[in-house]
Amino acid sequence: MPSTRQLKLRIRSVKSTKQITKAMQLVAASKMRRAQEADKVSAPYSQAASELLTYLASQGATKSHALFETRKVKSRLLIVIGSDKGLVGAYNSNVVKAYIRELQQDDKTGVKNETIAIGHKASQFVARLKDTAVAGVYEYLSDQPAGSELRAILDTARNKFVSGDVDAVDIVYTEFLSSINQKVTTVRILPAGFTETEVTREIREALYEPDTETVLDAVTYRLISAQLFQALLDGKASEYSMQMIAMKNATDNASELVDDLTIEMNKVRQGAITQELAEISGGVEALSE
Amino acid sequence: MNLELITLLGKKIDQEVYEVMIPTAEGEIGVFPGHEPLVTIAVPGAIVVRYDKGDSDSQLDYFAISGGVVEVSQEKVRILVDEADNGDDIIESESKAALARAIEMRDNAKDQVELEQAHQLVDRHSVRLKVADIRRRHRR
Numbered sequence: 337m338p339s340t341r342q343l344k345l346r347i348r349s350v351k352s353t354k355q356i357t358k359a360m361q362l363v364a365a366s367k368m369r370r371a372q373e374a375d376k377v378s379a380p381y382s383q384a385a386s387e388l389l390t391y392l393a394s395q396g397a398t399k400s401h402a403l404f405e406t407r408k409v410k411s412r413l414l415i416v417i418g419s420d421k422g423l424v425g426a427y428n429s430n431v432v433k434a435y436i437r438e439l440q441q442d443d444k445t446g447v448k449n450e451t452i453a454i455g456h457k458a459s460q461f462v463a464r465l466k467d468t469a470v471a472g473v474y475e476y477l478s479d480q481p482a483g484s485e486l487r488a489i490l491d492t493a494r495n496k497f498v499s500g501d502v503d504a505v506d507i508v509y510t511e512f513l514s515s516i517n518q519k520v521t522t523v524r525i526l527p528a529g530f531t532e533t534e535v536t537r538e539i540r541e542a543l544y545e546p547d548t549e550t551v552l553d554a555v556t557y558r559l560i561s562a563q564l565f566q567a568l569l570d571g572k573a574s575e576y577s578m579q580m581i582a583m584k585n586a587t588d589n590a591s592e593l594v595d596d597l598t599i600e601m602n603k604v605r606q607g608a609i610t611q612e613l614a615e616i617s618g619g620v621e622a623l624s625e
Numbered sequence: 626m627n628l629e630l631i632t633l634l635g636k637k638i639d640q641e642v643y644e645v646m647i648p649t650a651e652g653e654i655g656v657f658p659g660h661e662p663l664v665t666i667a668v669p670g671a672i673v674v675r676y677d678k679g680d681s682d683s684q685l686d687y688f689a690i691s692g693g694v695v696e697v698s699q700e701k702v703r704i705l706v707d708e709a710d711n712g713d714d715i716i717e718s719e720s721k722a723a724l725a726r727a728i729e730m731r732d733n734a735k736d737q738v739e740l741e742q743a744h745q746l747v748d749r750h751s752v753r754l755k756v757a758d759i760r761r762r763h764r765r
Contacts, residue, residue: 377635384631384705388664388696472738480634482708488742542662542698546650554666554694558705565633 340608343601347594354590360423361583367479368515368576374480375512375569378562383533385559391535392555397548402498403528403556411448413471413493413502414438415564417509417571418458420476425582427510427575428457434520435461435508439468450502452489454568471496479572481565490561497526509567510574516581518574525563528556626658628674629703630688637688637709638674645702646673647695656697663697667704669748671712671756687712689756691749708749712760715753724750 338346389398398404416435418428442449450471453459459473472492477485493505505526511519544551628645630638645656648670672688693706727750731743 374634378633380629380636381631381633381705384629384696384703385694388694486633487707487745488738491741492738536698542664542696545663545665550650550666551664551694554692555705558694558707561707562633 338604340601340605343597343604347597347601350590350593350597354587354594357583357586357590361580361587364576364580364583368573368580371479371569371573371576372512372515375566375573378565378569382559382562382566385555385562386530386533387535388551388555389530389559390532391540392548392552393530393532394535395548397552398528401549401552401556403494403526403553403560406527407500407503409447409503411450411502412442412504412506413450413452413496414468415452415454415489415493415505415507415509415567416458416462417507417567418453418455418461419571419575420456422457423579423582424575425578427578428455428461430520431458431508431510432461434522438506438508438522439465443467450496452492454489455571477568481568486561486564486568490557490564493526494557494560507564507567509571512570512573512577515577518577523563523567525560528560530559626656626660626699627701629701630672630709631703631705632709633707637711640676642674642676642702643678643680644675645704646671647704648672648690649695656702659699660697660702662699663695665695665697667693667695667706669752671752671759672704672709687756687760689715689753691752710753710756712756715757717754717757717761720750720754720757724754 392398414435416431418431422428439449441447450469451462451465452472452474453462453470454474454477456475459475462468462470462473472489474485474489496502497505504524506522506524508520508522511521513519626642628638628640628642629636643657647654647656648668649665650668651665653670654665667690669691670689672690674686674688676684676686688709688711690704690706691708693704696703696705724747727743727746731740731747734740734743
């Protein structure tokens with residue numbers, strides 16, 4: 337049985353670990369709130385883009401456009417969004433699991449694939465794989481990636497799609513449903529799709545300069561960038577909420593461990609006292625005889 | 626007329642204005658209330674906003690943008706951009722340093738991806754610098 341001194345040291349070390357995990361939990365909670373708020377701000381952007389696209393599609397402009405071209409999928413580009421740091425619970429392993437499922441599916445159907453990894457943990461994993469080509473790695477993006485950071489990723493995806501290198505572009509990311517519920521999903525961003533919305537009279541009557549083709553090109557590009565942005569923000573919000581829960585569990589476990597150790601320490605101490613008393617009274621007995 | 630300047634990070638402006646100047650592929654256009662409906666492409670440059678008819682040139686607001694889509698109708702202007710930085714928020718010395726760094730990166734780029742990124746950074750910072758410069762001249 338360990339001595340009281342050893343137990344005391346262990347309790348102290350568990351307590352300081354608990355302090356750290358508690359702090360990380362609070363930090364993750366506030367970061368999650370911020371990411372959650374940011375998650376909503378891109379809605380007007382996609383809304384406006386969808387409105388324009390709905391009209392342009394009704395004019396038949398999307399039929400012949402390169403970004404809308406639906407081909408038989410022989411190869412595709414997967415964009416995997418993971419986290420840069422660890423200690424985020426099952427966040428990365430969930431994403432990786434879904435990603436592996438996609439790869440296995442491609443193997444079965446004979447589809448070739450390439451991968452763009454976002455986040456250090458995702459890129460570490462992808463680098464070890466042999467059956468996918470790495471088209472790009474992006475690490476340590478900011479929590480709200482600006483346009484210029486997104487553009488590098490988007491341009492790679494678009495060029496590969498337009499040149500015919502790949503026939504589809506999918507994003508594997510964690511959808512943020514609520515702070516306790518996140519789901520890994522795969523969404524297709526190319527060929528482009530959009531949700532039809534109501535079109536105002538002004539858009540119908542407007543003049544398109546230089547021509548509908550160019551406008552369509554720009555609008556579609558922006559819709560895709562909004563989709564990627566949304567996926568990145570969802571990923572961030574999910575990452576932080578999973579981290580928060582993981583750290584909460586760690587804090588709870590530490591508290592439990594401290595309680596158990598304290599009880600054990602008290603037992604050992606009491607045992608020692610009892611033993612000493614027994615020895616003293618034994619000695620007194622022996623003397624009086 | 627109502628001006629909406631929408632970026633990925635939310636609406637930068639959503640209010641009544643008198644005049645907007647937008648850099649487009651065909652040159653700069655000035656939009657006043659009652660403009661013909663128009664949908665066009667904005668190129669990297671400065672969006673200039675005059676909030677009220679009586680505002681002098683020194684009260685204009687400048688936004689550096691990196692391209693976008695413009696939608697003009699009778700009573701509304703909607704601009705979808707990737708980024709919009711208010712001229713007031715741009716610190717000239719910092720932008721200058723950033724531009725110098727970007728140019729250095731472009732000259733030393735090892736591969737296509739790096740070069741591409743450097744080009745974008747150079748464009749971005751030169752636009753920001755230009756906006757800061759115009760604003761300073763008008764405010765003097």
